[in-house]
Amino acid sequence: MQYENSYPVKGGDFKEAGKVAVLVKMALKKMGVAPEILRRAAIAAYESEVNIISYARMGTIRLQVRDDHIRIDVEDEGPGIEDIELAMRPGYSTATELIRELGFGAGMGLVNIKSCSDEFEITSEVNQGTKLRILFRIPETG
Amino acid sequence: MNLASVVKALNLRVACGGEYLERTVKGGYAGDLLSDVLANSGESDLWITRQTHQNIVAVASLKDHAGILLVQGKEPDGDTLEKAVKEGIPILVTDLPTFEIAGRLYGLLRG
Structure with a gap:
């Protein structure tokens, strides 16, 4: 199994939120990825996508599938995160009132990504952007 | 229990997705x-x-929900309806508030 695709995400484009996540889910489903892993990968893709839309100017979500793992790399151009530890705290959010009214910005995005993935790395540079590396292991079948 | 039985028992209005009502509802x-x-x-x-905004459709689609139930008589936005039709997500409406409809759904499924 070998698959790679890259999806651009535009900051501020709330109308399209979830589009990339649905595409990621469809691609994984087509490849026969187990539903349990597929659902976790879809959650991570969705939260990453919403983060770019909510906070960054633009970004990319890259999907890479191999026999033994799925990797999602997220990279954005945006304000970055000053205090990653704080940003990882459940409930902490810098979302605007408008974002919250839509039901986003609950301070659960990064936490959700971390808890649904098998490996999670976040790096960020203020005034440049944020990078996420998210990994899901595919157990050997049989 | 399928959506059609839930719609009938709880007196829900079907805003869209009437063709998917055979779908099983496992919980709420x-x-x-x-x-x-x-x-x-x-x-x-x-x-x-x-x-009621269109982002609910992607969430329901990603999580393979049986459908979305809007409370307090809220109508889905126009583009929400459009997306739901495209992605095959039924949207139902009740005049009841969340507490009451959740209680009735629980009674129906688990009671």
């Missing part, structure tokens, strides 16, 4: 925070919410 989840619903709801849940 009530929430207006999308991250919460995404993290904690389950497959084939009927999702009870007061959010």
